[in-house]
Amino acid sequence: MGEVVVARILFLAIAALGLLAALGTVLSRNLVHAALHLVGFFFCVACLFVMLEAEFLAAVQVLIYIGAVAILLMFGIMLTRNTRGDDATSLSGPWRLPGLVAGLCLFGALVFGINNAVSPSGASPWAGEAARPSLVEREGEPAWAAERRRAVEDMGRVVGEEFLTRYAMAFELAGLLLTAALVGAVALAHRDEVGAAELPPTVEALPADSAEPVGTAAS
Amino acid sequence: MVAYNYVFVGLLLLTAIGFALAPLALVALIAPRKRSLAKGDTYECGVKTHGETWVRFRIQYYIYAIMFVVFDVETVFLYPWAVAYGGLGTFALVEMVVFLALLSAGLAYAWAKGVLRWV
């Protein structure tokens, strides 16, 4: 059972690192440092996906969260005036307690939800080692075990098949949601043509305090 | 002992970090180190740095980042579709055309609003 011990140790190490990164996210004064800690946490989550034999999800986790959401966060930080974290970035006093309560409630809801998850096909859920299908074929195993083994071995394909058959509606709704997000962002952030036209077109960035342009675009 | 492919990725990660840090460590050992006030200055073409560096950037960067996230998520949907397509058939194609049409509508909206124009 050497593998199980190695796996446990790895899990504990990754979980501990993830916790540290999460703490760093909350406690960092500097916003970019906080975002970096968050990236570290995303990476730990990707490692956990690998340990759960979901390498497709691990790759997606890195692609979406580290490759895209982190960039979005950084650009978001560059939009704010407070990039150094010198001013108060943390919550003010009266908001601390409600924040703590809300966080604990969310934690409780997640723990309850994950532990009582019902798998959609009616088979026993993945949680709990006894019900986990083996990657090695066993005699007399139920049909869902073979199905799940296929899902583990070629996750991209099975996810695709499920998307296009059982979850077709959810799939299209996801497309609609993405479009809505795009349209919403554009509508919120975009200034009207008239306003934009009045801005000097060559200024790429303006300092927060002075009106003097620091850099000019290539055009 | 059964292990996973990604064990190799982990080892490669360590190798790459080592490969990056080893020369830096060597530099710290053998390269000269003479600190001076002028050397530690920010290099902005020999002119003294003026004003705040970490400034606010225009919203345009953020819009591009949002569009990037949206399309990146889209590709994550597209990959499983492309893998499974061979085993499915016309219905899958119709579904994907609808999905792509939705996304294209988003892109067209951004285009029409003029946010795709870099100023």
Add this chain to the structure above:
Amino acid sequence: MDVGSALYGTPLFAQSHRVDLTVSTCVIWGLWLIVGFAGLFPGIVAYMVWLERKVAARFQDRIGPNRVGPFGLLQSVADGLKLLVKENIVPRSADQVVHLLAPVLVLVSAFLTLAVVPFAVGLVPIDPPSGLVYLIAVSSISPLGIFLAGWSSHNKYSLLGAMRAVAQLVSYEIPQVLSTIPVVLWAGSLSLVSIFDHQVAYGWNALNPPGFLAFLTFLIASVAEVNRTPFDLPEAESEIVAGYHTEYSGMRFGLFFLAEYLGVFSVSCVATVLFLGGGTPLPFSAFPVNLLDGSVGSYLLVDGILLAVFSLKVLLFVFAMFWVRATLPRMRIDRLMNFAWKYLVPLCILNIVFAAIWYEVVVRPGALTARNWAWGMIAAGLPVVLGVQLVFRANRKLAAARAVDADWPTVGTIAEASR
């Protein structure tokens, strides 16, 4: 040549993310890590730098490096030694930890991408079932490193360069990723080995209309992804000193440099595997893979041929990038962003549908026949031509409506549009 027998695959690791961690696996992995990733790949990259200087010199009617060793061959060694003995200068106002982290992150991303590239039959470090997503995922880490480099330097030019670089990288990542979808669609797998196998059975992916379009898109987007001319705005030295690595000197700059050339090498490898049939010398033939008969001799012979051809193809891509650099000036940033979002992304989205047509006509019947291929050329070729026409015309029309949007002299087009 049916699909079933086309699994020429890898004898070492069948496509699965489980491997038996036997002694031989450990030895092979160790060899990959020490000989390949820590030795051979950086060596190749070092000589790519030498080659680029030679090639660029020839384009400019100069001689290039010729002092250190015969033909200047030891120039890369000399450069490496120089970087080692240079002082590492970090500005006082820089964020010290992040300043160190940034080049490491960029280099790690460049290294990790090479882990799934099948250089020849069986000559692939690992072959996870979702290899392509892995590849895209790890290569998407480098924009983060570049942003951190610019941010941590606390320098206006660095920050501007980094913001530009990231905006460019994320914009071109979308067409780069979308142009790989047709390849996945035809191979029916995300594993790069399966994609290679598919091309052994059905011909190179670049040789059919949607594949050719995807290939061109991928190449253009890849050149932009590795920040090379004409897409080298992030380090436009005439505008923003050196962009995000203005404040990097000595070995830390060397790491960025190494990562850039490693990136050039890895996108060339990936383009070869995805579109040019890996190491196969002939587009519609299983040669030399069909020579495999299980004996060690045939294996060595086949891999020798595959590796030689693979290297030639990669060299061709690398040379093309040098050529482009010696020929084209830098793009303007608004044109750069326009080109990604208004030309490449719509084209890629259309191309996915065209790829499905090609799949239905040529791949679905189960084996490559001349008749199906000819029908496919017509059924998928016409839409591709029309699609390209449509995108370019639409852009021209829209741009002509507002002179400020125009990407070219608009004298004729404005008159045309106002008529």
